[in-house]
Amino acid sequence: MALLRNDPAPLGKVLLLPGDGIGPEVMREVRRIMDWFARRQGIDFELGEGLVGGISYDRHGTPLTDEIMERAQAADAVLFGAVGGPKYDDLPFAQKPERGLLRLRKELGLFANLRPAKVFDALVDSSSLKPELVRGLDIMILRELTGGIYFGEPRGIETLPDGQRRGINTQVYTTGEIVRIAKVGFELARKRQRRVCSVEKANVMESGVLWREEVQKLHDAEYPDVELSHMYADNCAMQLVRQPKQFDVIVSDNLFGDILSDCAAMLTGSLGMLPSASLGAPDAQGKRKALYEPVHGSAPDIAGQNVANPIAMLQSFSMMLRHSFDQDAAADLLDGAIAKVLAGGLRTADIMQDGMARVSTSTMGEAIVRELDKAAA
Numbered sequence: 281m282a283l284l285r286n287d288p289a290p291l292g293k294v295l296l297l298p299g300d301g302i303g304p305e306v307m308r309e310v311r312r313i314m315d316w317f318a319r320r321q322g323i324d325f326e327l328g329e330g331l332v333g334g335i336s337y338d339r340h341g342t343p344l345t346d347e348i349m350e351r352a353q354a355a356d357a358v359l360f361g362a363v364g365g366p367k368y369d370d371l372p373f374a375q376k377p378e379r380g381l382l383r384l385r386k387e388l389g390l391f392a393n394l395r396p397a398k399v400f401d402a403l404v405d406s407s408s409l410k411p412e413l414v415r416g417l418d419i420m421i422l423r424e425l426t427g428g429i430y431f432g433e434p435r436g437i438e439t440l441p442d443g444q445r446r447g448i449n450t451q452v453y454t455t456g457e458i459v460r461i462a463k464v465g466f467e468l469a470r471k472r473q474r475r476v477c478s479v480e481k482a483n484v485m486e487s488g489v490l491w492r493e494e495v496q497k498l499h500d501a502e503y504p505d506v507e508l509s510h511m512y513a514d515n516c517a518m519q520l521v522r523q524p525k526q527f528d529v530i531v532s533d534n535l536f537g538d539i540l541s542d543c544a545a546m547l548t549g550s551l552g553m554l555p556s557a558s559l560g561a562p563d564a565q566g567k568r569k570a571l572y573e574p575v576h577g578s579a580p581d582i583a584g585q586n587v588a589n590p591i592a593m594l595q596s597f598s599m600m601l602r603h604s605f606d607q608d609a610a611a612d613l614l615d616g617a618i619a620k621v622l623a624g625g626l627r628t629a630d631i632m633q634d635g636m637a638r639v640s641t642s643t644m645g646e647a648i649v650r651e652l653d654k655a656a657a
């Protein structure tokens with residue numbers, strides 16, 4: 281394998297925030313894989329580690345200290361495990377573990393949420409859809425994360441003169457917000473099959489009309505090499521379960537993207553297999569702030585038992601290699617090793633199937649390292 285970097289300098293700064301519950305267990309497996317890449321491929325990072333979520337609250341009385349926030353700002357990428365647990369359920373809103381993650385997303389300006397839905401051949405039977413519909417599925421849902429109806433003003437619940445109450449939220453997007461997320465979509469598509477499907481409800485919402493016009497304008501001006509289609513969100517939800525392989529990159533707003541990404545995620549069958557990335561705007565050097573995390577939470581029901589599936593976390597690391605450090609070959613190597621281990625029949629409990637071998641979190645990590653060794657031999 282001619283992957284070995286000659287330059288011994290670290291590729292950049294990475295901050296590890298394992299968090300609560302199974303977070304530290306799955307992060308341990310990332311460390312194992314990172315060690316392998318440093319040792320065998322010269323792909324090395326300047327690593328820091330910190331507390332976030334409930335464990336930070338226990339130690340410092342807050343789910344995210346200013347110090348960790350500053351270190352996240354200074355990092356090229358943040359790798360995040362998971363936060364939360366029943367112990368913290370009754371805390372006031374501002375101290376809840378999840379606030380730590382929300383603060384990171386907000387202050388790092390992470391407006392683009394990437395959720396791949398990829399089905400490993402070995403797991404086609406885990407999907408709720410027929411195997412022929414999902415075999416080979418590899419799509420990317422791109423969701424706008426910081427605008428739209430979840431943040432728009434006016435919002436609130438008011439009491440009307442006749443005593444009824446009225447709840448209000450406002451869907452609002454500026455051209456700038458639309459263009460920057462669409463750009464991420466087109467750039468992603470250029471690294472994939474060069475197809476983008478932009479999703480809104482232009483039939484009933486003015487914000488959707490603007491969305492459609494701006495995405496089309498950007499496409500015509502800067503990305504004519506990418507195939508662009510438009511689809512209404514309700515139809516997209518239907519198409520995702522009817523024929524998901526018709527898509528490559530789907531780009532949508534905060535609300536529709538939230539729903540569509542969960543729907544697409546479940547096509548793959550297991551929460552323990554789903555990574556995600558959240559990216560900010562590029563700086564003068566073209567570098568984006570970025571946070572990578574599994575979609576799953578802290579899974580308190582299985583925490584501390586060495587049974588969690590580390591693959592969502594490992595694939596989050598693979599996304600980091602690809603999107604923050606342009607190490608596509610290394611990411612391919614890791615994705616390939618994971619696919620081989622699954623094809624060989626090893627399964628953590630959450631993806632266990634008849635006739636397969638049930639293994640622990642750490643055994644899964646070790647098996648992936650062995651596959652990496654073989655691939656690099």
Ligand code: NAD
Pocket residue numbers: 302361362363364365366378381551552553573575576577578579580581582587588589590592630
């Ligand atoms: P969860 O994702 O933690 O767990 C849901 C179910 O999936 C559980 O049965 C769990 O055992 C299983 N599961 C999840 N990840 C798994 C893995 N890697 N391997 C094997 N099984 C896995 O969601 P939940 O139970 O709704 O929430 C638990 C806690 O996590 C709550 O405090 C919640 O607020 C928090 N949470 C955090 C995040 C985050 O940190 N981004 C996301 C979702 C939920």
